[in-house]
Amino acid sequence: NAGVTQTPKFRVLKTGQSMTLLCAQDMNHEYMYWYRQDPGMGLRLIHYSVGEGTTAKGEVPDGYNVSRLKKQNFLLGLESAAPSQTSVYFCASRPGRPDEQYFGPGTRLTVT
Amino acid sequence: GENVEQHPSTLSVQEGDSAVIKCTYSDSASNYFPWYKQELGKRPQLIIDIRSNVGEKKDQRIAVTLNKTAKHFSLHITETQPEDSAVYFCAASKSNYQLIWGAGTKLIIKP
Numbered sequence: 017n018a019g020v021t022q023t024p025k026f027r028v029l030k031t032g033q034s035m036t037l038l039c040a041q042d043m044n045h046e047y048m049y050w051y052r053q054d055p056g057m058g059l060r061l062i063h064y065s066v067g068e069g070t071t072a073k074g075e076v077p078d079g080y081n082v083s084r085l086k087k088q089n090f091l092l093g094l095e096s097a098a099p100s101q102t103s104v105y106f107c108a109s110r111p112g113r114p115d116e117q118y119f120g121p122g123t124r125l126t127v128t
Numbered sequence: 129g130e131n132v133e134q135h136p137s138t139l140s141v142q143e144g145d146s147a148v149i150k151c152t153y154s155d156s157a158s159n160y161f162p163w164y165k166q167e168l169g170k171r172p173q174l175i176i177d178i179r180s181n182v183g184e185k186k187d188q189r190i191a192v193t194l195n196k197t198a199k200h201f202s203l204h205i206t207e208t209q210p211e212d213s214a215v216y217f218c219a220a221s222k223s224n225y226q227l228i229w230g231a232g233t234k235l236i237i238k239p
Contacts, residue, residue, distance in 0.1 A: 047225060058217060058231045059172070066225055074226070106171060114160035114221045119171040 017042050020120035022107050028126045029097040037092040037123050039107030046112045048090040049074075050082060052103040053122075059106065065090055097127045130155040132220050134230030142238050147208055149233045151218035152200040158220040161201045162227070163192060166215045175216075176203070205235075213237045 023038045039048065046067050051059040061074030065084040079101060081093045090109075094101060104124050108117040131154040141147045153161075162177035178185045178192045178201065185192050191204040205212055215234050219227040 059229050061226060064225060072225070116162065116174045116177065117227065119173070121171055 019043065020107055020109055020118050022105075022120035022123050024123060025121065026124045028128065029094075030128055031098060033097050034093070034095050035097065035125075036094075037105055037107075037125075039090045039092070039109075039120055040088055041090075041107075041109040041118070042088060043109060043111075043118065044087070045109035045118070046087075047110050048084065049108040049110075049117065050080070050090065050092045051106045051108065052076065052101075053106060054103050062092065062105075097125075099127045101125065102127045130158065130220065130222075130228040132218060132228045132230045134218050134233055136233060137231065138234045138236070140236040140238060141208055143208055143210065145208055147203075147205045147212070147235055149203045149216055149218070149235070150200060151202070151220075151230050152198075153220040153228070154199070155220070155222060155228075156196075156199060157222045158199075158228075160221040161192070161194060162219050162221075163203050164217045164219070166217065166232075168214070172217060208235075208237050210237050210239065 020041045049064045050062040060076045063082040065071050068087040071082045083091045104122045106122050107120040110117045134151045159180040164172040165175045166172040176192050178194050189206045194201040215232045217232050218230040221227045
């Protein structure tokens with residue numbers, strides 16, 4: 017099992033550009049999450065999904081959109097990147113009941 | 129809404145000594161309490177968790193205690209080693225979708 021994978025690992029964007037981050041999991045988990053982590057800070061939830069075709073807003077959803085068309089994939093989109101979105105983005109997944117969240121390796125995004 | 133407070137923000141201990149990190153939560157309906165370790169530049173990884181029907185859980189040098197009445201739980205690391213240096217996050221969850229995270233504790237092990 018690869019667990020949770022994220023693509024790409026690094027990316028530099030210019031202000032106003034758009035991009036999509038891909039998260040994939042092969043554990044058949046129902047729930048998937050997108051977090052951002054700013055330097056020296058904790059994890060903040062952007063959006064999450066409780067199953068295929070569902071999405072919901074987390075703590076800091078503004079400026080981001082998500083889609084979960086397939087159970088194994090959770091996409092995070094930035095329509096018009098801003099310097100404030102410079103961060104490390106982590107995807108996570110977990111089974112149906114409250115249990116361990118498995119994290120991907122992260123995507124380091126810099127917006128100039 | 130649910131809130132989780134974590135203390136201290138930084139903890140420095142001598143190698144071989146014990147370290148204790150404490151978290152308090154606000155929602156008495158919370159029933160799942162994990163602890164994650166994040167090494168520099170790496171992803172968070174679960175090191176131990178406890179559910180509300182248990183008061184204490186141990187795994188080798190790591191233990192977690194839960195006091196439901198006081199709504200706090202603690203991580204105990206004994207015989208600390210250099211590889212224990214990391215940021216530790218606590219979290220709390222009800223039987224729903226989200227974990228509510230603490231702000232993290234940077235643990236420094238002095239040689």
